[in-house]
Amino acid sequence: MAFKPNYGQERAARNRAKEQKKQEKLQRRQEESERRKAEREAGASEPDPTKPS
Template sequence: MAFKPNYNQERANRNRSKQQKKQEKLQRREEDAAKRKAARGDGEPESDKTPHQD
């Protein structure tokens, strides 16, 4: 006889895989943005970009 379905565990697994997929997509997008930024030559660190005070 088959096991009784565990809906909470199945939902947790689905949510976990969705979250992992989101994180991978975000990581890919950040890497692509960094590559584009480096190709443009805007790879300056944020600490060098201080606002001018007149």
């Protein structure tokens, strides 16, 4: 015999999964931003050998 569907529980599970995915995306974007910022700062401190002064 099948169980009666629990729509509230299913909705809560979907919302939790969606929120977790959103948080992971936000964290990934922040890490990428920090990485680019660190590369930019490292590049600014060292003169570019391809550019004439």
